[in-house]
Amino acid sequence: MEDAVHRVQSCPDRRGLPRRRFLAGMAAGAFLSGTGGARAFAAGEGLHFVHAFGETTLPKPAERVVSLGYTTQDPLLALGVRPVAIRQWFGSFPHGVWPWAQPLLGDAQPTMISGEVSMEVVAALAPDLIVGIGSGISEAEYAVLSQIAPVLMQPVGLPAYGMAWDELTRTLGRAVGRSARAEEAIAASRRKFADARARHPGWAGQTAVCAYNYGGETGAFSGFDTRASFLAELGFRPPQALTELADPNVFYTPLSPEDLSPLDADLLVWISSSDVVSDIVALPMRRTLRAHKEGREVLAGALVAGALSFGSVLSLPFALEQLEADIALALDGDPATMVKSAAAAGLAP
Structure with a gap:
């Protein structure tokens, strides 16, 4: 039922045991070596985020963003960031972008990621940020992806798909160095609802x-x-x-x-x-x-x-x-x- 009424509120792991062992092994290697992903940036100054799977620090605002969250392409586009890859959720719209966001995509042609996340595809895109909020990835997958680029996840205590739209927009605004634009987008949306309440x-x-x-x-x-x-x-x-x-x-x-x-x-x-x-x-x-x-x-x-x-x-x-x-x-x-x-x-x- 969930697949139809919310499509991906949960994404059960349907992969075989060898795949899970591979991810677990890669994750252990990342944490033990101290050279991968978010851990490698911890010594420098930058944008720091605490989340459900640990901590992530960006040395500078991200420019090449892989959007693994099923809906995170929307706030990124609202911020003027065209992701280099977008996770396919549902619908048949080009590049996984629905009508309300299509004008902001312009002529960009992001890579589509459908189903299971391919680490090889993500690595080939050479991102400087991977958005995992609302993606349903496991902690083991997070650790592997963190060897490719810093990964953002939902805050501690929230379910995988439970981050409020305004906080998500605000968080991504910080990560890409466009906090002012994020606040403007949030305020514009809130005004529309306030105007409707007034009417x-x-x-x-x-x-x-x-x-x-x-x-x-x-x-x-x-x-x-x-x-x-x-x-x-x-x-x-x-x-x-x-x-x-x-x-x-x-x-x-x-x-x-x-x-x-x-x-x-x-x-x-x-x-x-x-x-x-x-x-x-x-x-x-x-x-x-x-x-x-x-x-x-x-x-x-x-x-x-x-x-x-x-x-x-x-x-x-x-x-x-x-x-x-x-x-x-x-x-x-x-x-x-x-x-x-x-x-x-x-x-x-």
């Missing part, structure tokens, strides 16, 4: 949920997930029933198919991996929800769902631009416009 003061305090249905399982995005954060940025709060069920350390909350009542909020946003929502429309218990009966549902189809999944400094404002009018119609209190909105989304009662 719709009635949203403050109302309840809202981003829900999914995939493979027979229905649930809600919750906790540190970017889709839940998107709603919070607009002033919404989750319904109490969902809050009581949610695990704050897990990004989604599955529900019993016989009881979808925790989804009953003032606003129900369905996240779909396609623009075909017949599986959502066919849910029997959906018909029991007041949000459905009163036309307070909104569909985030494939493109907007992708933007919410990326949850970046570039993609979140894009999602807001695409969804604001639909949310406003769903919550305007006029049954005629609410039903019309639901019909247009393919979610009519």
